[in-house]
Every structure is written in structure tokens, then in C-alpha cells.
Amino acid sequence: MKPAAGGGGWFISALGAAQLCSWGTLFYGFPLIAEAMRAELGWSKATLYGAATLGMLLAGLAAYPVGAAIDRGHGRILMSGASVLAGLLLVAWSQVDGLVSFYAVLAVLGCMQAATLYEPAFAVVARRVGAANARRGITALTLWGGFASTVFIPIIQFLIETQGWRGALLAMAAVNVIVCGGLNFLAIDQPRDVPVRAAEPGEPLPVAGRAAVAAAMRRPSFWGLMLAFVSYAFAFSSLTYHFFPLLLERGLDSTGAVAVLTVIGPAQVAGRFLIGAFAPDAPLRWLGSAIVVVFPFAVIGFALAPPDVLVIAAVAVFYGAANGMITIVRGMAVPEMVSRDGYGAINGSLVAPMNVMTALAPLGAALLWQASGGYGAVLGAIFAGSLTLCAGFWFAAWKARV
Structure with a gap:
């Protein structure tokens, strides 16, 4: 039987809500927090954004192993675990006073972005319904994520103004641990994924991991x-x-x-x-x-x-x-x-x-x-x-x- 395009309402809605919160806190929140840190700590913009650059570079290095792990069926533990760890890193960020600790936190947080934002979620959808049937589910996820800046930028700015940037980071941490971690854990369920595509008579066996990348290249x-x-x-x-x-x-x-x-x-x-x-x-x-x-x-x-x-x-x-x-x-x-x-x-x-x-x-x-x-x-x-x-x-x- 052909899987439902997109994988079902609850599955997509839960992943989508997690994407909205992950993008809102882990991506769009950085410029607001960085500006508040610059005003309080006196660090330059180049110094602050250098940490974000380091995190994005490490996110690039983490992209392949994250995708390969989801292909092997580890999407639930990977995405929910990364959301929880991202929340703990935001807690650590709220306590930094020096550049070394700040850069260390942002470096690991970049790796968590590689395991929580669009690409791993797309891979989870493709595994649930089959890559050929994933377009509608992926489209729905991007609609959820598209509202992240609209929802979270004013919320985070309000938190900064009322609780300070350290308090705002603690609230963002709670969102990642409770909302993102919980939704990713509940939505991603490997036994409900479609079986790996069987080869047709005379067709080579489906490949995965490095063999799939080598074939693609x-x-x-x-x-x-x-x-x-x-x-x-x-x-x-x-x-x-x-x-x-x-x-x-x-x-x-x-x-x-x-x-x-x-x-x-x-x-x-x-x-x-x-x-x-x-x-x-x-x-x-x-x-x-x-x-x-x-x-x-x-x-x-x-x-x-x-x-x-x-x-x-x-x-x-x-x-x-x-x-x-x-x-x-x-x-x-x-x-x-x-x-x-x-x-x-x-x-x-x-x-x-x-x-x-x-x-x-x-x-x-x-x-x-x-x-x-x-x-x-x-x-x-x-x-x-x-x-x-x-x-x-x-x-x-x-x-x-x-």
C-alpha cells in the first residue's frame, strides 16, 4: 500500500512545530542575543559573529554523518537528543563570561543545528513515507519553519528587555528541551517508517551511506x-x-x-x-x-x-x-x-x-x-x-x- 504523502497529520504537525521552535531559538535568536551581549560585555560584532561562523562550519562537517545516521533509523534519538543537548548548551551560554567558553558553546551548538533544523527533518520525512512521496510533507515543514522569525523574534526581544539576555537564553533552553525534544521524540517512530525499497528483478540492491554517496557522485x-x-x-x-x-x-x-x-x-x-x-x-x-x-x-x-x-x-x-x-x-x-x-x-x-x-x-x-x-x-x-x-x-x- 502506498504511504500517505507527508506521513500523516500528527507526524508532520509535531515535526513542524518543533522546526518552528528550533529555527526560532537556535537560528533567529542569535543576532538579538549577540547585540545584547555586545552592549553588556563590550565584545565586538566581529568577535561575536566569529563564534557563529565557527558553529556553522562545524554544522557543515556534521551534515553527512547526521544524514547517514537518520538513514540507519536513528532519527528519533538523534533529533530529540540534539534538541535536549541544544537546550543544555543554551543554559551554558547564559552563564558565559569569557570568550573561550562562548566559542566552545557556539561550536557544539552548531553541530546541534545540523541535527535539528530542516535537513534532518527532511530526511526523517523521507524515511517515513519514502523519498519519492516526501514532497508534500517537506513543503508543510517549510511552512511551519517560515513563521519562526515572525513568532520568535518579538518574543525573544521581549524576554531580553524584561529578563536580560541570560534570562532569555534560559527560556529558549526550556523550549528546546521540553517542546522540541518532546515533539521530536513523540513524532519520530522508526517502526512506522516504510520498509527500505526492495530491488526489482535484475536491479542492483539499494545502497546507503558512503556507497550511496559514491554512486551519487x-x-x-x-x-x-x-x-x-x-x-x-x-x-x-x-x-x-x-x-x-x-x-x-x-x-x-x-x-x-x-x-x-x-x-x-x-x-x-x-x-x-x-x-x-x-x-x-x-x-x-x-x-x-x-x-x-x-x-x-x-x-x-x-x-x-x-x-x-x-x-x-x-x-x-x-x-x-x-x-x-x-x-x-x-x-x-x-x-x-x-x-x-x-x-x-x-x-x-x-x-x-x-x-x-x-x-x-x-x-x-x-x-x-x-x-x-x-x-x-x-x-x-x-x-x-x-x-x-x-x-x-x-x-x-x-x-x-x-
């Missing part, structure tokens, strides 16, 4: 996706971390810049909803090939649009919608364009260099800004990255046909 579509996703990570991370000062340099005031940034989150959710409502079964290679075109045009819009809030916000809406859609494409690219075997391991091998680029790109953009004296050169580099994103995905889509 022999497919040109794998390398096309690698180029596309690393290019996307460079463009997205550079723009995300520098968008606010870029808008100020373009002539907007701080209120206008915040207004532009505010529309991106809802646009991401809207983009994901549109896919779920109108293109739930569209071939991914065609869907992704159309979505990636938006990114270079959005960069051109940010570079050339007049300093008018409404105009730049309109460009940001298209950028945000495409950004939301590309998350779903990332989640389903492996089974639809590379292989239906070894989802977690193959996806982890693609995510690893992507996370490394996500960690390094903001620093590279900052150095380029410093060397050139403005964000024009940075936008030029981001535009080049958006073109290689298109080229890589189109190449992968072409090769996935054969």
Missing part, C-alpha cells in the same frame, strides 16, 4: 546541484547578513530598510504555499529551473531600483517568494534528480559544503566591501553567484533526464 546531476546549492548559499548568506547596511547605502533610512526586510519572511511562506497549492506534483527539474531565474533579476532590482521603499519592497517580495520555494527544491532534489536511495547521506553530502559557504560568505562580502568602498562590488559578486546557481541547476536538470 558518479551522476553529473549531483555535481550540478552541488554548484547550484553552494552558489545559492553564497548569494543568500551574503545578502542576508549585509542587506540592512546595503539598503542604508542605497539611500533608505532605517525605518524604510526595516520595512523592506519585514516583507521577506511572509513572502517566503507565500511562495511555499503557492507550490503546495498549485504545483504539488510538478516535475522538480522544471519547477526549480523556473525558480532560480528569479534570483539574478532580484539582484539587478536591488542594484538598480530607486531608493523608494515600495519599489525595493516589491523586489524583496519576489526574492522572498523564490527563496521560500528553493527550500522545497533543496529538500526534494536528491530523490527526484539524483537517487531515491540513501537520502540522508546524499543530502548531507550536498549540505556540508553549502553550510561551509554559508559560514564564510558574510566575511568575504565584508572584506570585498572594505576593499571596494561600497556594496556595488558585493552586489556584483552576488549577481555572479546567482548566475552560477542558474547554470548549476539547469545543468543538473538536463542531466537528470538521462
Whole structure:
């Protein structure tokens, strides 16, 4: 019997609620806490964000082993355990007074992000329903996660203002231990996963782990996706971390810049909803090939649009919608364009260099800004990255046909 697409309402809702809380506390909370720490401890932004960069680098290294472990059926203990450990690390963070302890906590916390955010959850869904049937479940998870900043940024800021950043971290810790840990443990149930796909007569046995990755690496579509996703990570991370000062340099005031940034989150959710409502079964290679075109045009819009809030916000809406859609494409690219075997391991091998680029790109953009004296050169580099994103995905889509 064919498994239900998405794996059932409770399963997806529980995982989705855990994703909302994990993203809200482990990802979107950092800039708010870092700013409060800077004000109290006097540490520089470079020092604070250096710890986050270290954590993201280690998250990249952890991506493959996390995916391979989920392929072997360890999703429940891995994701629920990582949520609990993340909560304990947030408690430890609330007590730091020195750089060594701060960097140590953020380093391990980066590894916990690799075991709690989208990619491991996607792998869990693929294991429950089969990789070929996972698109609707993955789309639903991204809808939950898309509200994380909207829900948690004001909550965390309120906690910082009323309880201080140390108190806010303790509240965030409780959310991870009780809510995320509990929901991941209750939702992920290996006996309910679909059996490993049996080989058809004359077909090679399904592969997993390193063998699955080795087989994937022999497919040109794998390398096309690698180029596309690393290019996307460079463009997205550079723009995300520098968008606010870029808008100020373009002539907007701080209120206008915040207004532009505010529309991106809802646009991401809207983009994901549109896919779920109108293109739930569209071939991914065609869907992704159309979505990636938006990114270079959005960069051109940010570079050339007049300093008018409404105009730049309109460009940001298209950028945000495409950004939301590309998350779903990332989640389903492996089974639809590379292989239906070894989802977690193959996806982890693609995510690893992507996370490394996500960690390094903001620093590279900052150095380029410093060397050139403005964000024009940075936008030029981001535009080049958006073109290689298109080229890589189109190449992968072409090769996935054969």
C-alpha cells in the first residue's frame, strides 16, 4: 500500500512545530542575543559573529554523518537528543563570561543545528513515507519553519528587555528541551517508517551511506546541484547578513530598510504555499529551473531600483517568494534528480559544503566591501553567484533526464 504523502497529520504537525521552535531559538535568536551581549560585555560584532561562523562550519562537517545516521533509523534519538543537548548548551551560554567558553558553546551548538533544523527533518520525512512521496510533507515543514522569525523574534526581544539576555537564553533552553525534544521524540517512530525499497528483478540492491554517496557522485546531476546549492548559499548568506547596511547605502533610512526586510519572511511562506497549492506534483527539474531565474533579476532590482521603499519592497517580495520555494527544491532534489536511495547521506553530502559557504560568505562580502568602498562590488559578486546557481541547476536538470 502506498504511504500517505507527508506521513500523516500528527507526524508532520509535531515535526513542524518543533522546526518552528528550533529555527526560532537556535537560528533567529542569535543576532538579538549577540547585540545584547555586545552592549553588556563590550565584545565586538566581529568577535561575536566569529563564534557563529565557527558553529556553522562545524554544522557543515556534521551534515553527512547526521544524514547517514537518520538513514540507519536513528532519527528519533538523534533529533530529540540534539534538541535536549541544544537546550543544555543554551543554559551554558547564559552563564558565559569569557570568550573561550562562548566559542566552545557556539561550536557544539552548531553541530546541534545540523541535527535539528530542516535537513534532518527532511530526511526523517523521507524515511517515513519514502523519498519519492516526501514532497508534500517537506513543503508543510517549510511552512511551519517560515513563521519562526515572525513568532520568535518579538518574543525573544521581549524576554531580553524584561529578563536580560541570560534570562532569555534560559527560556529558549526550556523550549528546546521540553517542546522540541518532546515533539521530536513523540513524532519520530522508526517502526512506522516504510520498509527500505526492495530491488526489482535484475536491479542492483539499494545502497546507503558512503556507497550511496559514491554512486551519487558518479551522476553529473549531483555535481550540478552541488554548484547550484553552494552558489545559492553564497548569494543568500551574503545578502542576508549585509542587506540592512546595503539598503542604508542605497539611500533608505532605517525605518524604510526595516520595512523592506519585514516583507521577506511572509513572502517566503507565500511562495511555499503557492507550490503546495498549485504545483504539488510538478516535475522538480522544471519547477526549480523556473525558480532560480528569479534570483539574478532580484539582484539587478536591488542594484538598480530607486531608493523608494515600495519599489525595493516589491523586489524583496519576489526574492522572498523564490527563496521560500528553493527550500522545497533543496529538500526534494536528491530523490527526484539524483537517487531515491540513501537520502540522508546524499543530502548531507550536498549540505556540508553549502553550510561551509554559508559560514564564510558574510566575511568575504565584508572584506570585498572594505576593499571596494561600497556594496556595488558585493552586489556584483552576488549577481555572479546567482548566475552560477542558474547554470548549476539547469545543468543538473538536463542531466537528470538521462
